[in-house]
Structures are given as C-alpha cells and as structure tokens.
Amino acid sequence: MDRNDSPQGPEANPPTGLPAVGRALWHLRAGNWRKAHEIVQDDPGPAAAWIHAHLHRQEGDEANAAYWYRRAGQPVCREPLEAEWRALAGELAPSLLKP
Template identity: 55%
Template sequence: MTDLLATLSNAAPAAGLAPPLQALWWAAKGDWSKAHNIVQDEQSADAAWVHAYLHRVEGDLGNAGYWYRRAGKPAASDSLEAEWARIASALLAA
C-alpha cells in the first residue's frame, strides 16, 4: 500500500493497475467523479467494494449499502481513511 500512496504525486496511476485500484488512486487524489466512472460499469466484487466506499465518501449510505452487499462485504463503520487503506491492502495482496 505504501507504494500506491507514493504514486499520488504522479499525474496518473501506474500503468497496468487494475480498475478498482485505479479508482482508489483517483479517490485518494480527490477526484470522486473519475474514480466513480472507473468502477461504475465494472462487474467484479472488488469494483463493487470500491464503489461502496465511494458512495460512503459521497454520503449516500443507502447506495453504499447496496454496493457493499454486491461486494459481499459488511458496511464499513470506521473512518474513510481506514477503509481506503483496508481496501487498498486487500486488493494489492490479491
């Protein structure tokens, strides 16, 4: 995860990064719309998990709940920063 964080000063995520990780990268850069556009049409559980996180960031907890269920993950209740780190760590380890 440290490597992913180290790239946030770049203009774009590293080439070859999976879409859910690209979306997390853009979310960390503060570009919610770009992050959302990346995952909204992806069908994987990983993308659904990131999608849930993004709707939680947005404050739309009902929509976030739908995407947590699609991802097979419990709805997060910790800080957004902790959730971002947890998702990033899990996706990077996969």
C-alpha cells in the same frame, strides 16, 4: 469534498499497467471521486463494488453505499473513511501487484 477535483502535475495519472480496480484506488486516494466512480461504475466484480460502496459513503449516500456493500459481499462499514481506505488498499493491493 469537491468531486470535480483531479490531481495535477506529474502524478496526475496512475502508473501504467494497473488494472481498472488499481486505477480506481489510485484516483480515490488522489481525491478524484468522479474518475474513480467512472472506473468502477460498470465493473461487475466484488472489488469494484467495494470501492463503489466507499465512494458513496464519501458523498454521504449511506443507502446507495449499503447496496454496493451487498454487491461486494462486504459488511456495511462504520469505520472512518481513512480506515476503510486502508482496508481496501491492504486487501486489494496484493492482487494488483501480481505479474
């Protein structure tokens, strides 16, 4: 994984109007680890903490990930990263789409 990569072209930015957690999920899926981490770094909410945990799992830092899972009130995930991303998106997306 290259944490410096960012998407290019017309899809290089998330849709306007997304809250911070939504933007972090978007960047996470787009492969922009650094931007997703930047967004959740100072967000005290449990959703951001869960994304933060997932990001540290991606980089192989299990101890740091465990800390963020505790902050999120989530069990430490042992599923494949893709399965966890789907769980994150499935759980968080409905709240992001509310007007």
